[in-house]
Amino acid sequence: MTTTPERIEDATTDVLTVAARQVRDEGVGLSETQILQVLRLGDDRLEELLALAHEVRTRWCGPEVEVEGIVSVKTGGCPEDCHFCSQSGLFPTPVRAAWLDIPGLVEAARQTQATGATEFCIVAAVRGPDARLLAQVREGIIAIRAAGVDINIACSLGMLTQEQVTELVEMGVHRYNHNLETARSHFTNVVTTHTWQERWDTLRMVGAAGMEVCCGGIIGLGESLEQRAEFAAQLAELNPDEVPMNFLIPNPGTPYENYPVVEGSEALRTIAAFRLAMPRTILRFAGGRELTLGDLGAEQGMLGGINAIIVGNYLTNLGRPAQADLDMLGELKMPVKALSQTL
């Protein structure tokens, strides 16, 4: 068969052909323009895209899946106005402010370890930690260690000062989560009580202090495809160790309660595009995946670029039971990452 000049043109400019060479073979993430091209691919290319994203993930991250647990020490009553968040105290959501005590924290860590998880993330719904919260986290970490629970400890406590970053490093916190949530150009439509730059500054300090950086966001906040590509490129510039990907859960009482749920195929295309933007990062399924993808979609995501999951409940929305996720990994023949590999 002879190849016409147009076909040669197609083959050399097709974004998936380029991505196979650039990302899969050379480990160089896609640019913002290329990410947008991927996000604009039709459903007829979805299977091909997911297969490539899976190849990229296994080539640059290996076959293991990181399993993590999460616990909220302070739920609800947050003074910030992130429009998607049921924990904001500014919206009439059903979530009420509550604190978890130290024995409860230790028990949650123990249960998380029992699932085989390697990371245990202590989360608080706050703008940033005050002295009381930091003291509680310190006490909690000491109690978890004293109880012999062998697990990496991560924290998600909002925006930090340099002194607080130093304090967390000194407590032995291994990873810090703080999400940028959305593209810089869209942020003021989503949050008005603090800026994207404030979040970015915290992340820069965390990385410079030697903690692993965990930073992701939420898809489906009314952002355009261009802004989704912008967001992926901004995350790639930050070079985070881990990126949690959430899909909007339109929580009752929040300004986004009537926003549509992201469609399954769009969610899978977005996950794959983020994987092609960041070939080496841990890309984690976080909140909203049941609503967006259902059980089957979760499996497709695991074969389309994802390599970490949270087990059990997510903060204020009920996730699947831990065992269902671990069974899924077994069925997909994906090994769970062992703790010794992360130390």
Ligand code: SF4
């Ligand atoms: S996302 Fe975080 S900072 Fe924003 S309202 Fe929710 S808990 Fe507060």
